[in-house]
Amino acid sequence: MSAEQTLDAPATGTRTLEARGVRVEFAGRGGAVATALDGADLTVRSGDIVALVGESGSGKTTLARTLVGLQAPTSGEVRLDGAPLGRGARALKAVRRQVQMVLQDPAGALNPRHTVYESVAEGLRLHGLSGGRGGGPGEEQRVGAALAAAGLRPPERFYLRYPHELSGGQRQRVLIAGALALEPRLLVADEPVSSLDASVRGELLALLLRLREERGLGVLVVTHDLGLAWNIADRTAVMYLGRVVESGPTEQVLGDPQHPYTRALLSVVPESRRVEPVVLAGEIPDPTRIPRGCRFHPRCPALADGTAAAAGVDAACRGTALPVLPAVDDHVAACHLLAARD
Structure with missing residues (x-):
């Protein structure tokens, strides 16, 4: 051999x-x-x-x-x-x-x-x-x-x-x-x-x-x-501050992102043409002080531009924790806005 x-x-x-x-x-x-x-x-x-x-x-x-x-x-x-x-x-x-x-x-x-x-x-x-x-x-x-x-x-x-x-x-x-x-x-x-x-x-x-x-x-x-x-x-x-916030087949997660964080990440990819530019404020929080509610809410563009308030979920974003996403084959995302649409 x-x-x-x-x-x-x-x-x-x-x-x-x-x-x-x-x-x-x-x-x-x-x-x-x-x-x-x-x-x-x-x-x-x-x-x-x-x-x-x-x-x-x-x-x-x-x-x-x-x-x-x-x-x-x-x-x-x-x-x-x-x-x-x-x-x-x-x-x-x-x-x-x-x-x-x-x-x-x-x-x-x-x-x-x-x-x-x-x-x-x-x-x-x-x-x-x-x-x-x-x-x-x-x-x-x-x-x-x-x-x-x-x-x-x-x-x-x-x-x-x-x-x-x-x-x-x-x-x-x-x-x-x-x-x-x-x-x-x-x-x-x-x-x-x-x-x-x-x-x-x-x-x-x-x-x-x-x-x-x-x-x-x-x-x-x-x-x-x-x-x-x-x-x-x-x-x-897609991970944010210790949790998976969106997952699924790549063509769905990156082709049709559902979580504001995923959309923000995609917006700075040069090859991306379908996502409007998003500038996130600040950096990932200190892991010794994880925010209450949705851990992304201090940086979330949907809160900053009033989208969350219009959907009536801004209080939930700041105070209600989201469940852990299951590791499944479907396209899933952890966001109060998505729950409000269902």
């Missing part, structure tokens, strides 16, 4: 990764509690690409880390194929054969003292898949196949290179190869192309689409870029 030939995947069939009512709290200054996630729901299935979008500070990365077991929820749970993720090291090790994460910063994620080969082989060795101490033919085949699948061909040309000898796009491909070496069914990618040139971004997005088609891989892409979501995602979930 050559280095570019693949091995049989240990995980077969559809995998479903779910967050259900996940809450994550951190200790803040002076004893205050920062609520990074507040009842977040999300579903990712193998064979689907899901985009998780929102401003910095919305909770996207915390939710991604919680989904792969890097952050324990304060309450709620994460499930893989209906079974709650275990908290112990052995349980999480088994989960990571199925679910892998690609971190945002390849320069920081790759050990500068490790060659490309060692970086990709590390996961195989941790999971006992390297063919014995010091590796072996099986390890080299898996490493070569993973590098080739990530677009680094011929893989042998990269084995002895160090991160500083690679371009930014190549380093990102090494991280992806390290994840693919375990042949997971689900991939969580945190801002995978945010620091790359436009041409390289396009190549890596095409790679994610190809992996979905060829391997049935499910991908959660964490991004602030709605244009990226429109180009590759089957489904999109």
Whole structure:
């Protein structure tokens, strides 16, 4: 078997990764509690690409880390194929054969003292898949196949290179190869192309689409870029201050946004032509002081321009909390204005 030939995947069939009512709290200054996630729901299935979008500070990365077991929820749970993720090291090790994460910063994620080969082989060795101490033919085949699948061909040309000898796009491909070496069914990618040139971004997005088609891989892409979501995602979930405020098929969420926050995000996307420009006042509130009622109401254009008052929901916006959106396939949004229309 050559280095570019693949091995049989240990995980077969559809995998479903779910967050259900996940809450994550951190200790803040002076004893205050920062609520990074507040009842977040999300579903990712193998064979689907899901985009998780929102401003910095919305909770996207915390939710991604919680989904792969890097952050324990304060309450709620994460499930893989209906079974709650275990908290112990052995349980999480088994989960990571199925679910892998690609971190945002390849320069920081790759050990500068490790060659490309060692970086990709590390996961195989941790999971006992390297063919014995010091590796072996099986390890080299898996490493070569993973590098080739990530677009680094011929893989042998990269084995002895160090991160500083690679371009930014190549380093990102090494991280992806390290994840693919375990042949997971689900991939969580945190801002995978945010620091790359436009041409390289396009190549890596095409790679994610190809992996979905060829391997049935499910991908959660964490991004602030709605244009990226429109180009590759089957489904999109919009986060604001720890909660998903709108979700559904991408063509509906981004083509016919229902939540004022989603419309505001879309209005600054250069490619968008159907949304009037919206300027949001201020920034996302401090997570130690989440507003009462709808958490978006201090910045909501519908309150500022009188739309909410005309619909008779302005008092509810400021004082009545909205329920957590269920993680369903339909297009749903959490907004008092929508409830008033029904």
